Amino acid sequence: MVTLKQIAAICGVSVTTVSKALNGAGDIGTATVERIVKTAEELGYHPNAAARSLVTRRTRNIGVLFEDDMNSGLTHEYFSFILNALKDEAETHGYDVTFISEKMGMRFLEHCRYRGCDGVVIANVDFEAPSVKELVASEIPVVTIDYSYEGRSSVVSDNRKGAADLLEYLVSLGNKRFAIIHGEKTLVTRNRIEGFKEAAERLGVTGECRWFEARYHDPKLSGQITKDLLESGDLPDCILYPDDISLLGGMTMLERSGLRIPQDIAIAGYDGIRLAELLRPRLTTLHQDSESLGREAIRLLLPQIEKNETECRRVIVPGSIMEGGTAIQRQ
Amino acid sequence: MVTLKQIAAICGVSVTTVSKALNGAGDIGTATVERIVKTAEELGYHPNAAARSLVTRRTRNIGVLFEDDMNSGLTHEYFSFILNALKDEAETHGYDVTFISEKMGMRFLEHCRYRGCDGVVIANVDFEAPSVKELVASEIPVVTIDYSYEGRSSVVSDNRKGAADLLEYLVSLGNKRFAIIHGEKTLVTRNRIEGFKEAAERLGVTGECRWFEARYHDPKLSGQITKDLLESGDLPDCILYPDDISLLGGMTMLERSGLRIPQDIAIAGYDGIRLAELLRPRLTTLHQDSESLGREAIRLLLPQIEKNETECRRVIVPGSIMEGGTAIQRQ
DNA sequence: ACGTTTTACTAAAACGTTTTCGTTAATGGC
DNA sequence: GCCATTAACGAAAACGTTTTAGTAAAACGT
Numbered sequence: 001m002v003t004l005k006q007i008a009a010i011c012g013v014s015v016t017t018v019s020k021a022l023n024g025a026g027d028i029g030t031a032t033v034e035r036i037v038k039t040a041e042e043l044g045y046h047p048n049a050a051a052r053s054l055v056t057r058r059t060r061n062i063g064v065l066f067e068d069d070m071n072s073g074l075t076h077e078y079f080s081f082i083l084n085a086l087k088d089e090a091e092t093h094g095y096d097v098t099f100i101s102e103k104m105g106m107r108f109l110e111h112c113r114y115r116g117c118d119g120v121v122i123a124n125v126d127f128e129a130p131s132v133k134e135l136v137a138s139e140i141p142v143v144t145i146d147y148s149y150e151g152r153s154s155v156v157s158d159n160r161k162g163a164a165d166l167l168e169y170l171v172s173l174g175n176k177r178f179a180i181i182h183g184e185k186t187l188v189t190r191n192r193i194e195g196f197k198e199a200a201e202r203l204g205v206t207g208e209c210r211w212f213e214a215r216y217h218d219p220k221l222s223g224q225i226t227k228d229l230l231e232s233g234d235l236p237d238c239i240l241y242p243d244d245i246s247l248l249g250g251m252t253m254l255e256r257s258g259l260r261i262p263q264d265i266a267i268a269g270y271d272g273i274r275l276a277e278l279l280r281p282r283l284t285t286l287h288q289d290s291e292s293l294g295r296e297a298i299r300l301l302l303p304q305i306e307k308n309e310t311e312c313r314r315v316i317v318p319g320s321i322m323e324g325g326t327a328i329q330r331q
Numbered sequence: 332m333v334t335l336k337q338i339a340a341i342c343g344v345s346v347t348t349v350s351k352a353l354n355g356a357g358d359i360g361t362a363t364v365e366r367i368v369k370t371a372e373e374l375g376y377h378p379n380a381a382a383r384s385l386v387t388r389r390t391r392n393i394g395v396l397f398e399d400d401m402n403s404g405l406t407h408e409y410f411s412f413i414l415n416a417l418k419d420e421a422e423t424h425g426y427d428v429t430f431i432s433e434k435m436g437m438r439f440l441e442h443c444r445y446r447g448c449d450g451v452v453i454a455n456v457d458f459e460a461p462s463v464k465e466l467v468a469s470e471i472p473v474v475t476i477d478y479s480y481e482g483r484s485s486v487v488s489d490n491r492k493g494a495a496d497l498l499e500y501l502v503s504l505g506n507k508r509f510a511i512i513h514g515e516k517t518l519v520t521r522n523r524i525e526g527f528k529e530a531a532e533r534l535g536v537t538g539e540c541r542w543f544e545a546r547y548h549d550p551k552l553s554g555q556i557t558k559d560l561l562e563s564g565d566l567p568d569c570i571l572y573p574d575d576i577s578l579l580g581g582m583t584m585l586e587r588s589g590l591r592i593p594q595d596i597a598i599a600g601y602d603g604i605r606l607a608e609l610l611r612p613r614l615t616t617l618h619q620d621s622e623s624l625g626r627e628a629i630r631l632l633l634p635q636i637e638k639n640e641t642e643c644r645r646v647i648v649p650g651s652i653m654e655g656g657t658a659i660q661r662q
Numbered sequence: 663a664c665g666t667t668t669t670a671c672t673a674a675a676a677c678g679t680t681t682t683c684g685t686t687a688a689t690g691g692c
Numbered sequence: 693g694c695c696a697t698t699a700a701c702g703a704a705a706a707c708g709t710t711t712t713a714g715t716a717a718a719a720c721g722t
């Protein structure tokens with residue numbers, strides 16, 4: 001490993017001078033700087049992050065919480081897009097991204113301190129868990145995704161408007177009676193339900209909405225609920241699923257019963273994963289801009305880290321309707 | 332931040348003693364150890380990773396190269412499963428996972444040194460790139476996934492056997508004439524082609540195989556190739572696609588032309604993503620055990636890190652046929 | 663020519679650990 | 693009761709960097 005000391009020895013100056021020269025402190029002669037920079041490059045010098053962060057109390061390291069083992073969050077396209085964009089944006093600004101977990105016997109906050117994370121993005125965890133709240137209550141810069149804490153910056157997908165838009169679109173296609181299968185009761189779910197209810201009221205279809213609780217990314221469960229619905233004999237015009245994957249579970253059941261989609265029954269998903277436009281029929285769904293979520297999270301975090309900004313900012317990322325073939329204009 | 336010094340002051344001992352007590356050095360009295368451990372817990376002490384690694388020259392940090400921007404590797408299920416399993420296995424053993432990129436103006440090796448990674452998993456990059464080779468040629472413990480360098484440990488999916496098995500299965504279903512669309516010419520692709528050829532020869536269908544080069548995860552391109560094939564008028568019994576996503580691109584074209592799958596033409600994918608068994612018809616595909624790939628990579632890496640093991644180990648992870656509905660027994 | 667400012671550089675402390683080599687006191691063997 | 697061993701602890705150096713507070717010499721203003 002090349003150190004400042006070696007460079008100093010070669011250039012016949014002190015370690016201080018080398019450090020300053022490489023960091024552009026400004027009070028080193030141009031000739032000296034040039035000489036130092038040149039030999040540093042020749043030797044392939046790069047500062048030791050540990051030593052540097054020990055004294056600066058900065059690590060240029062951003063922690064990210066992605067801890068949903070149950071559903072292995074990382075492997076769902078929505079979250080992997082968030083992570084990918086987040087990583088890209090962080091790296092572009094010179095920050096590394098490290099996963100923060102509780103698997104090593106530390107709580108989240110302890111883990112963050114141990115690694116000295118300059119900031120943390122909380123992306124896919126149980127937001128009500130005490131260990132998460134402990135981290136949020138700390139002095140470490142934090143941005144949450146798809147959840148908002150009092151006084152903490154967050155970036156959330158516009159679930160309320162997304163849900164409302166989706167229902168409005170489906171009504172505009174002539175659907176009147178709905179079965180709405182939603183995910184477990186998280187903030188995201190509550191917002192969507194609110195959106196659905198608001199639109200339903202506005203459009204006068206409130207009485208025609210039946211509600212079912214399922215889970216996100218659980219095609220089996222939503223398939224089962226769909227089956228129950230089929231067997232009840234009282235079919236709606238349109239079924240809304242918590243996400244595109246869940247939709248597929250339901251779609252299987254509908255097709256198995258001989259129903260034609262979208263003629264006999266319309267269905268819609270949520271997320272707008274890449275697959276949505278690859279499948280036939282294309283999925284009618286609400287696309288969430290997951291890349292923006294990841295990118296914006298970093299953009300909110302950086303000023304907190306670098307300028308000690310303490311203001312609580314909220315970014316709401318709009319989604320967009322994807323007009324697919326699982327729901328069409330009814331006469 | 333709680334430091335050894337503070338604990339030492341409270342307990343009325345030296346920093347050395349505290350350090351030893353907490354690390355179980357063994358030459359500290361049990362009563363003292365107890366006292367120190369207790370106050371350390373009370374204060375919520377956790378060692379500062381930077382300070383520790385500065386002297387131990389260990390960071391308990393594993394770097395991972397996942398740099399395929401073009402196709403944004405992270406967002407493909409195959410790779411996100413690898414990453415998820417890798418992260419889990421590393422964390423279980425007390426290691427953190429940090430992304431290593433070139434976006435911050437350092438080459439991979441420089442970045443690894445800068446962060447002081449104890450080891451690196453190279454997972455989804457251009458393996459021929461000079462900066463990757465430079466890292467591989469360094470003294471840092473390295474394990475590659477789906478590629479093997481001379482003298483370096485690796486874990487690879489058994490593409491050769493997987494391809495052979497798949498073709499054999501398809502032949503056993505009564506298919507005789509094949510169009511084989513493969514990905515860009517990487518090691519993975521070469522192995523699969525070898526596997527296909529070996530099986531084709533063994534089963535006597537060599538003359539009936541036509542080959543097409545496409546790209547991984549590019550449903551548009553494989554759709555186009557499928558269309559060309561349709562327009563040529565000379566259809567095979569079965570089309571093999573480079574992966575499940577590409578299959579979907581092709582399937583769309585086939586269905587659009589009125590062909591029934593699998594009666595008129597059989598198709599098969601590769602990867603066995605979760606969706607494969609959610610879709611109707613289910614995808615006939617070869618499932619790659621991506622979780623094992625990630626997990627085994629860490630298992631190869633740890634002995635290199637902790638026991639200076641230098642032996643070059645190779646793990647070959649078998650896949651398995653997923654019997655779907657896009658290829659059935661022909662009479 | 664004299665005091666003042668500026669320029670170019672450095673010594674030393676600090677960051678929080680681990681580790682090496684002591685030192686002292688207690689214990690054990692005989 | 694003496695020597696040898698062991699148990700329990702500590703001082704200080706080291707890791708590679710940044711930062712503070714300087715110093716000496718050169719340049720400047722008048």
